[in-house]
Amino acid sequence: MKELTQSERTMMHLYRYRFFNMDAEKVAPFELTQDGIGEALGISRSYASLIVGRMGKEGLIRMGRLAIADDAGRNPRKVYLLSSKGEERCRTLIDGKDPDDILPRNINHCRTDCFDALGREDRDILGALMLIEVPVHHRQVPGGRSVPLLPVDPSGFVSIRRRTRKLYTGRADAETLRRWHSVAADWCADNSGPLDERILHLVGAERIREAAKLAGSNRYAIMDSPDPGTVDALDLISRNPGMDDLAEVAAFSYLRLGMLDKARSAAGRISDDSVCLKGAMMAEILLAEGRRSAALERALDVYCADVRTALVLGKCMAANDRHAEAVVYLRKARRCMTESGCLFRLDEALRWEAESYLSLGNPELALHLLEAAYCSAKDPGVTEMLRNRVDVVSSEDGVGLQGVHI
Structure with missing residues (x-):
């Protein structure tokens, strides 16, 4: 024809x-x-x-x-x-x-029996594409070959509708979904897919050790910008024997997301051998709950002169208006970060220290610290907050700690 x-x-x-x-x-x-x-x-x-x-x-x-x-x-x-x-x-x-x-029809416009009639490899590739959230060009399709029923938009990208994804993933059994997630996880690894999506597919594929290893090696990136779905997956993984180190990642991420009940639950699974780490995490949760005195008491009990406990104690001191002591511990935390080469939470230490110096009557130093915090922040929301704070402090009507969420 x-x-x-x-x-x-x-x-x-x-x-x-x-x-x-x-x-x-x-x-x-x-x-x-x-x-x-x-x-x-x-x-x-x-x-x-x-x-x-x-x-x-x-x-x-x-x-x-x-x-x-x-x-x-x-x-x-x-x-x-x-x-x-x-x-x-x-x-x-x-x-x-x-x-x-x-x-020929594509997956968006065909009966389910057309999909069921395909070979398993083709079904698994289409199923994986239904799970992958990032755009996939038709030249990047898993397996690197032509797949029947594949819908492609005018730009050359796979175009599977949300309704179609929901239909086919909803009718797939657990073993089928596991295979699809496994193909999707491999595709994400080969194509530099987003970290959060890679972890979720590995968990969906029941490749738990790979997910734990990937999360462990990217723990700071996860905690800097936590995704609720990823954190839930890590919280689940941390319940497995020998994987309780991820409980800290889950607890801190939940804390940043404001999910305090889940943060407390995850913190409870941090190994009892890590007394200082576990205590510091609980102190931060108490502080987030507004229990400032209890948080300070806990932070004092577990202080061991390392980055985490120094930072937490400095925050608790500042929250209890003991600013002269707060800057001592916050400077200690920054010094430990510099010596270790790990600058995770540097922006947080800097902005708490800046607010303490504002309360101590040194706005010039506070402004320098806020500007440094702005330059080191990774989370877009934190960056925006710091930019606004710098503008306020540098203005003639600069204000102190009162009414400012830090």
């Missing part, structure tokens, strides 16, 4: 919906919209608009307005069906053949 024009491909697509009664129904399939036509044919919406406009002038299609299935707004949109003339032309075109044989 000769190569189809885009108008003929559009006719073939709409021919599948020839039994849909536009006049009797209140809700239409997404596939009958310009977006749906473009997605089905792998062309842009604007190109689809030109095609249906031209076909309308030729009398091949008719247009109506209906709400669209799975559209939250349910505002009426333009939908298109073949006219009698269009249906007759399409029947001549297909000459008794199945339209699906001439214009």
